Amino acid sequence: MTAATEVDARAIRRIAFNHRLSHWDVKLSPYLYISPFFIVFALIGLFPLGYTAWVSLHDWNLIGGQGDFVGLENFQTVLAQPYFWISLRNTFSIFLLSAIPQVIAAIAIAAVLDFNLRGKTFWRMGVLLPYVVAPVAVALIFNDLFGDKYGVINQLLNTVGLESIRWHVDVIPSHFAIATMVNFRWTGYNALIFLAAMQAVPRDFYEAAIIDGAGRWRTFWSLTVPLMRPTIIFVIITSTIGGLQIFDEPRMFDQYGQGGASRQWQTLTLYIYELGWNQRNFGRASAVSWLLFLIIILIAALNFYISRKISATSDKAIKVRPIKARGIS
Amino acid sequence: MRKTRSIGGHDRRPGFWVYGVLIAVLVGSFFPIWWSFLIGSQDATAINKNGMIFVPGGNFFANAATVIDSIPFWNALLNSIIVSSAVALSVVAFSTLAGYAFAKLKFRGREGLLVFVIATMAVPTQLGIVPLFIVMSRLGWTGSLWAVIAPGLVTAFGVFWMTQYLKDALPDELIEAVRMDGASMIRSFWHVGLPAARPAAAMLALFAFIGTWTNFFWPFIVLDPGNPTLPVALQQLQAAYYVDYSLVLSGVVLSIIPLIVLFVFLGKQLVAGIMQGAVKG
Numbered sequence: 320m321t322a323a324t325e326v327d328a329r330a331i332r333r334i335a336f337n338h339r340l341s342h343w344d345v346k347l348s349p350y351l352y353i354s355p356f357f358i359v360f361a362l363i364g365l366f367p368l369g370y371t372a373w374v375s376l377h378d379w380n381l382i383g384g385q386g387d388f389v390g391l392e393n394f395q396t397v398l399a400q401p402y403f404w405i406s407l408r409n410t411f412s413i414f415l416l417s418a419i420p421q422v423i424a425a426i427a428i429a430a431v432l433d434f435n436l437r438g439k440t441f442w443r444m445g446v447l448l449p450y451v452v453a454p455v456a457v458a459l460i461f462n463d464l465f466g467d468k469y470g471v472i473n474q475l476l477n478t479v480g481l482e483s484i485r486w487h488v489d490v491i492p493s494h495f496a497i498a499t500m501v502n503f504r505w506t507g508y509n510a511l512i513f514l515a516a517m518q519a520v521p522r523d524f525y526e527a528a529i530i531d532g533a534g535r536w537r538t539f540w541s542l543t544v545p546l547m548r549p550t551i552i553f554v555i556i557t558s559t560i561g562g563l564q565i566f567d568e569p570r571m572f573d574q575y576g577q578g579g580a581s582r583q584w585q586t587l588t589l590y591i592y593e594l595g596w597n598q599r600n601f602g603r604a605s606a607v608s609w610l611l612f613l614i615i616i617l618i619a620a621l622n623f624y625i626s627r628k629i630s631a632t633s634d635k636a637i638k639v640r641p642i643k644a645r646g647i648s
Numbered sequence: 649m650r651k652t653r654s655i656g657g658h659d660r661r662p663g664f665w666v667y668g669v670l671i672a673v674l675v676g677s678f679f680p681i682w683w684s685f686l687i688g689s690q691d692a693t694a695i696n697k698n699g700m701i702f703v704p705g706g707n708f709f710a711n712a713a714t715v716i717d718s719i720p721f722w723n724a725l726l727n728s729i730i731v732s733s734a735v736a737l738s739v740v741a742f743s744t745l746a747g748y749a750f751a752k753l754k755f756r757g758r759e760g761l762l763v764f765v766i767a768t769m770a771v772p773t774q775l776g777i778v779p780l781f782i783v784m785s786r787l788g789w790t791g792s793l794w795a796v797i798a799p800g801l802v803t804a805f806g807v808f809w810m811t812q813y814l815k816d817a818l819p820d821e822l823i824e825a826v827r828m829d830g831a832s833m834i835r836s837f838w839h840v841g842l843p844a845a846r847p848a849a850a851m852l853a854l855f856a857f858i859g860t861w862t863n864f865f866w867p868f869i870v871l872d873p874g875n876p877t878l879p880v881a882l883q884q885l886q887a888a889y890y891v892d893y894s895l896v897l898s899g900v901v902l903s904i905i906p907l908i909v910l911f912v913f914l915g916k917q918l919v920a921g922i923m924q925g926a927v928k929g
Contacts, residue, residue, distance in 0.1 A: 341832070348833035352749035353761065355742040356802045360768055363799040367776025367783070374778055431669050434662035444915040445674040447922070451907040452681065453862035455879040456900045459886060460680045463687060463893050471683075474700060507677055508922060515923035556770070564774050567864045571883065574890040588865070591777070596869065601778050608775040615772050 368612065375605035382599060393606040397594075403607065405582050406590040407614075409494065413569070413586065414562040416498035417505075422554060424506050426547075429513035430539065443514075446507035457500050458571035465496040487573060493584040500568045509554050516550035517543055552626040556619055563615050564588050587611045681904070688712075688898030695894050711898035718888060720874060721902065724881035728861055728906075731793055731877060735800040736857040740849045742802035747810025748841040752823055753833075762811065769804045777869060784870055791872040800860055806852050809925065813848035814841065851921035854914060861907060878903045 375393050378386030397403050428446060436442055449457070464471050465486040473483040486496045520543055528538045544551075566588040570576045577593060578585020585593075587607060595604030686701055689708035695701065715721060749755070750762050780799070781790070789795040818841060826836040864879040871880055882903055889895045911918070 344833045346755075349749040349753040349755035349758070352745040352753075352837075353807075356746050356765060356804070356807050359742075359799075359802050360804070363780065364768060364771055364773040364776065367779035368771070368773070370779035370782075371776055374782075428673055431666055431673075434666050436662065436666070436670075440916055440919065442670050442674070443919045444911075445670075445677060447915060447919055448681070448911065449677045450918075451858060451862075451911045452904050453864065453879050453882075453907075455862075455864050455882045456684075456904050457680070459882060459896055459900050460684045463897060464680065464683065466893075469695065471700065503677070503680060507673075511919060511922045512925075518923075560770060560772055564772055567879075570864075570868075571886060574887050576883075588774070591775075592869070595778055595781075601782070605778045608778060612772060612775045615775075619770055 371605045371608050371612075374601055375603075375609050377602050379601035379605070380599050381595065381601055386602075389602070393602045394610070397603050397606045397610070402582055402585065402590060406578070406585045406587045409490075409569075409578070409582075409584055410563055410565070410586045410588075412491070412494045413497050413501075413565060413584070414559070416494055417501040418555065418558050418562055420498075421502045421506050421509065421558070422551065424502070425509035425554070426513050426544070426551075428506065428510035429517055430543075432510065432514050433517045443511060446510055448507070449504050450508045452504065454500070454504060454567035455571055457504050458568045461496060461500045461503070462572060465499075487579070488583070490583045493572065493579065497565075497568045497572060497584055501562070501565070505558070509558075512550060512554060513547060516547040520546050548626070548629070552622070555626070556622050559618055559622060560615055563611065563618065566592070587614075681908075684897045684900045684904070687894055688901045690894045692892045692894055705894075707894065708898055708901070711895050712902055714895055715885060715899040715902060719881045719884050719899070720876065721881060721899075723874075724876045724878045725906070727793060727875065728878045731796050731867075732857045732860040734793075734797045735860040736853040738797075738801045739803055739806045739856040740853045743806030743810045743852060744842065744845045744849050745837070746802070746807045747812075747814050748818075748837055748845070750807070750811040751814035752818060752820065752841065762808075765804050765807050769808070773799075774865065777866065780866075781869060790870050791875060793871075793875075795870040796860075796863075796867050796877065799866065800856070803856070806856065809852055810845060810848060814845055817848070818844040851917060851924075854917060855921065858907065858910075858918075 374385075376388060376390060377393075378389055380386065432439075432442060432446070452460075466473065467483065467485050467487050470486070472486075476483060484492045486492045524542055524546075525538060528542050533541070565586050569578055569584050569586050569589055570592075572584055573579065576589075577597075578589050588611070591604045591607045591611070594600050594607060685708070686704055687695055688711055690701065690705040691707045691710075694705060746765075750758060750765075784790050784795045789798070822840050822844075823836055826840050831839065862879065863877075864883075867877045868880050868883060871877065873880075873884060876884065882899060885896055885899045
């Protein structure tokens with residue numbers, strides 16, 4: 320009798336213990352599963368960005384390490400350097416030359432891929448092919464195509480009676496060549512994103528538009544494009560964040576990698592590299608990093624704000640149509 | 649299956665001009681790659697004179713041999729394989745685990761933390777390179793592959809991607825059923841979560857692999873010239889042979905072959921992955 324109750328009591332204790340264990344298992348496991356991301360982000364993302372601000376307030380040498388606290392002196396020095404402003408101009412110029420044509424071309428290619436094609440997969444893969452070529456390799460290939468003396472593009476220009484362009488000497492031509500490398504690699508990728516957005520447009524909408532008497536062109540502009548707006552915003556914001564940090568293509572545009580003799584195509588990230596690893600001045604490199612960080616945040620916020628406004632007004636315009644569509648079908 | 653359609657809802661086959669446009673686009677995406685082989689197979693005298701080149705020369709293997717002798721090519725290839733595979737594996741493991749938690753488990757602060765993860769995608773972490781370099785040199789990791797692998801161990805994109813996928817792909821009832829049978833949390837992840845995540849995990853691995861393979865900025869800063877990845881080795885090739893583009897471009901051809909082969913086999917999956925991500929993202 321007593322033995323039996325003792326066994327019972329032990330069993331109950333064991334169950335209670337298991338229960339408590341499983342309670343903690345349920346409570347803590349989710350946090351454990353998501354913790355790797357937060358640890359890595361804290362160590363690789365957050366901490367370095369914060370520490371960049373700290374380094375930027377000091378004399379800091381690549382080899383010698385931390386020196387005196389100098390306040391905002393690094394910022395003042397950097398902002399007084401003509402190279403900083405040249406880099407800023409180049410960064411924006413290259414970014415605009417790549418982002419705008421790229422989005423337009425990607426939407427156009429997506430529209431063509433959206434036809435009821437034979438061999439869909441083949442065309443889609445063909446468009447995506449450049450994506451697997453590393454930017455460094457792309458840069459080396461286009462360097463040759465854009466060669467000042469024997470480059471194919473200049474030879475073609477000569478054939479049709481035009482002067483050679485000094486791609487590696489003049490400011491805007493060098494930006495154009497670098498932007499072309501970026502566009503080569505990313506246009507097809509973005510076209511597929513836009514294609515997916517186009518295919519998500521419900522079929523009824525098109526039928527309604529046709530019944531309303533809208534032609535193909537009109538349907539595209541007043542139905543497909545507005546409905547793709549969230550995707551377009553997404554692509555623009557991600558390409559802003561990436562585009563303003565561009566390094567590989569301008570670094571590889573000549574063998575010296577400093578952005579040209581008079582820094583015609585030096586970007587801000589190249590400038591950070593030059594300050595930090597050629598001049599070994601980590602303090603100034605950090606100051607420029609921090610400035611670029613602020614610029615990117617500012618532009619991204621601006622992007623977001625403008626696109627919010629635009630989509631708010633266009634939503635009103637579209638809202639009428641789905642109701643109409645439902646009424647008809 | 650989605651019914652196929654074209655702009656304006658027409659189901660009929662498009663005209664020839666559409667194929668004409670597509671062929672032009674394809675030529676644009678293929679020509680530069682073809683060009684690298686065209687030039688990479690010439691010798692220096694052939695390319696440094698006026699006139700166009702239309703046919704491959706017979707010098708590719710000679711050029712390739714010079715390239716392999718002058719940069720640590722095999723070492724770079726091996727390093728690229730190691731680094732890209734390690735990052736792909738780790739991204740998939742950690743992202744699937746986190747995505748499972750965000751999509752299927754209930755815990756305090758879930759919504760807020762997920763929003764935080766998504767917001768970090770907008771943080772330009774590349775700008776933290778100075779401190780990152782300082783940390784790596786303190787750890788004594790500069791020049792080692794660990795320095796390249798560590799920052800890529802798990803990405804916000806990966807977590808978000810797996811969360812979105814598992815939300816729809818894994819029914820809650822299935823998890824409840826295994827839990828009822830007394831499986832612990834990690835066991836139910838292993839037996840139910842992981843199998844359901846497989847298709848999305850494979851795609852994520854592919855993108856992580858390509859992303860790491862083509863990455864240049866950070867490896868260029870942190871690795872030694874003697875022990876590079878492929879893009880870093882290509883930079884050395886350019887620095888050494890700037891005048892002889894037949895050599896440089898034969899090196900380019902060598903370096904892009906692995907991913908082109910990968911693309912031939914898995915390009916279809918890449919296309920599907922990008923298009924799925926676009927609709928969900």
